Amino acid sequence: ANGKSTTATWTNLHRPIYERATRHPFILAIREGTVDIPAFKRWLGQDYIFVRDFVPFLASVLLKACKQSDDPSDMEVILGGLASLSDELSWFKSEASKWDVHLYTTAPQKANLEYCRFLQSLASPEVSYIVAVTAFWAIETVYQESFALCLESGSETPAELIDTCRRWGNAGFGQYCQSIQGIADRCLEKAPSDEVKKAEEAFLSVxxxxxNFWNMSCGES
Ligand code: HMH
Known part of the structure; x- marks a missing residue:
């Protein structure tokens, strides 16, 4: 061992793709105050659909934790995350009405459907807790890092987008991501090498x- 956690090692090893996900042109445009508002509205409508599908995925992670985790506090972290999605869905609804985005007539685009299908595949009982919790960590961390960037001093995020950036970029959400990372690293340390390999593949897939999700929001597809 090099003293570094598995997830930290992967983040370094796969730095170029990690940065393409966490410093995407869409996020950089928010940060620079040059974001295209129709693109932001497209992201909002699509992300609501994504978060709805994220609920059963996270429920499946919770179920795996209850059955496969050796640490009872895992369940509490995951349950907290699941519970907060209720408030998040309400937030999407009020934000959508502010921007005049019609959530119920928004159709999921291809990149979103593909991502949701991937979440569904991870929810299968055949997928281990280690793989699922690693994907969960990666999903939340990409949003945390991305939106935290838009709140850093020197960023020129438009006032009307600050609330969105705070939802995922706030310090509490950062702590939550670190808790999930701690869970993933603890599991990965004890996991057989084929499971570690699968978890790394899930990380890269996320x-x-x-x-692709950010590209879709930018209007590339
Ligand atoms: C696409 N990834 C996407 N949407 C989200 N809301 C998150 C991650 C964070 O939960």
Missing amino acids: LSYEI
């Missing part, structure tokens, strides 16, 4: 789905 990064690539996140990049």
Whole structure:
């Protein structure tokens, strides 16, 4: 061992793709105050659909934790995350009405459907807790890092987008991501090498789905 956690090692090893996911042109445009508002509205409508599908995924992670985790505090972290999605869905509804985005008539685009299908595949009982919790960590961390960037001093994020950036960029959400990372690293340390390999592949898949999701919001597809 090199003294570094597995997730930290992967983030370094796969730095270029990690940065494409966490410093995407869409996020950089928010940070620079040059974001295209129709693109932001497209992201909002699509992300609501994504978060709705994220609920059963996270429920499946919770179920795996209850059955496979050796640490009872894992369940509490995951349950807290699941519970907060209720408030998040309400937030999407009020934000959408502010921007005049019609959530119920928004159709999921291809990149979103593909990402949601990936989440569904991870929810299968055949997928281990280690793989699922690693994907969960990556999904939340991409948003945390991305939106935290828009709140850093020197950023020129438009006032009407600050609330969105705070939702995922705030310090509490950062702590939550670190808790999930701690869970993933603890599990990965004890996992057989084929499971570690699968978890690394899931991490890379999440990064690539996140990049496609941002591209979709930018209007590339
Ligand atoms: C696409 N990835 C996407 N949407 C989100 N809301 C998150 C991650 C964070 O939960």
